[in-house]
Amino acid sequence: MKELVVISGKGGTGKTSILASFASLAEKAVLADCDVDAADLHLVLQPRIERREDFTAGCKARIKPGHCTACGKCEELCRFDAIYYDGPGNGRVPKTYRVDTIACEGCGVCVDFCAENAIAFEPAVCGQWFVSETRCGPMVHAKLGVAAENSGKLVTLLRRMAQQVAAEQKRELILCDGSPGIGCPVIASLTGASLALFVVEPTTSGRHDFMRVAQLTAQLGIPGMMIVNKADVNEDVARELEEFARQHEIDVAGRVPYDPDVTRAQIARKTVIEASTGPAAKAIRSLWAKVEERLQHCSPASVGDLAQLAGQKQELER
Numbered sequence: 001m002k003e004l005v006v007i008s009g010k011g012g013t014g015k016t017s018i019l020a021s022f023a024s025l026a027e028k029a030v031l032a033d034c035d036v037d038a039a040d041l042h043l044v045l046q047p048r049i050e051r052r053e054d055f056t057a058g059c060k061a062r063i064k065p066g067h068c069t070a071c072g073k074c075e076e077l078c079r080f081d082a083i084y085y086d087g088p089g090n091g092r093v094p095k096t097y098r099v100d101t102i103a104c105e106g107c108g109v110c111v112d113f114c115a116e117n118a119i120a121f122e123p124a125v126c127g128q129w130f131v132s133e134t135r136c137g138p139m140v141h142a143k144l145g146v147a148a149e150n151s152g153k154l155v156t157l158l159r160r161m162a163q164q165v166a167a168e169q170k171r172e173l174i175l176c177d178g179s180p181g182i183g184c185p186v187i188a189s190l191t192g193a194s195l196a197l198f199v200v201e202p203t204t205s206g207r208h209d210f211m212r213v214a215q216l217t218a219q220l221g222i223p224g225m226m227i228v229n230k231a232d233v234n235e236d237v238a239r240e241l242e243e244f245a246r247q248h249e250i251d252v253a254g255r256v257p258y259d260p261d262v263t264r265a266q267i268a269r270k271t272v273i274e275a276s277t278g279p280a281a282k283a284i285r286s287l288w289a290k291v292e293e294r295l296q297h298c299s300p301a302s303v304g305d306l307a308q309l310a311g312q313k314q315e316l317e318r
């Protein structure tokens with residue numbers, strides 16, 4: 001089974017529009033929206049949810065008001081200022097302490113030092129993940145809670161589920177919408193993928209972020225291809241990007257011109273392929289043929305486990 005991860009280095013380059021169009025063109029693919037911090041593939045593909053599960057990561061403290069004697073020790077020790085003296089009274093004291101679950105980092109110090117054993121330490125539900133059906137095939141996606149972290153762990157979970165769905169339904173391809181940037185979620189999106197497809201826009205920030213993420217994929221040993229989106233907006237920078245890609249052994253798949261049909265497709269909640277026969281749609285069709293051909297020569301996907309992910313993250317941060 002092969003896995004294509006579409007990444008961009010920065011947000012807003014059109015990677016989701018291109019991935020959704022590839023989903024229209026691919027036969028028997030499983031889709032995975034691994035851009036969990038700003039998921040938007042569902043806006044175009046309008047999934048019908050068939051399975052829904054909580055995503056838990058780490059623990060949060062919770063003060064049990066009935067047991068708290070309001071000694072204040074937990075507030076004094078909390079390095080994250082997550083404990084407030086505004087909890088309900090309990091017959092012994094007029095007020096108790098309360099944990100702000102958004103500020104709580106789950107370090108567990110307050111739990112260890114509460115002499116009354118008044119603080120519970122419970123798994124934190126950070127969001128939900130889903131397996132859905134769409135008109136372009138099954139899709140695995142998630143909704144991360146407000147201020148929730150551990151999105152790299154969630155990405156690894158989604159990729160594992162996508163592989164499971166692909167194996168169950170005998171589908172040979174996973175199309176993954178990766179995260180922007182170069183942080184933990186992107187490393188989790190890329191680890192063990194068959195091919196990274198960079199969707200880059202010809203701007204100064206697009207060039208800078210492409211260079212960073214290209215370095216990351218090289219360190220992870222993932223082969224790369226590049227598409228310059230809206231290439232005609234700045235031909236000089238588009239040429240520079242292509243030159244940089246060639247120098248770094250990244251295949252240049254081609255260009256997509258600026259085309260207002262892309263925005264019209266988004267508004268209509270359709271893929272560019274479904275909504276248009278214009279220049280962008282034609283370019284995307286031709287690019288998909290090249291990407292599909294390239295994928296045939298790539299290694300099968302293997303999603304690393306969470307320990308491997310943590311190890312790679314530390315290595316890259318050194």
Ligand code: SF4
Binds near residue numbers: 067113
């Ligand atoms: S340390 Fe325990 S008893 Fe003291 S204020 Fe905190 S929760 Fe209440």
Ligand code: SF4
Binds near residue numbers: 108
């Ligand atoms: S678990 Fe840590 S961060 Fe959370 S409230 Fe207790 S001391 Fe503060």
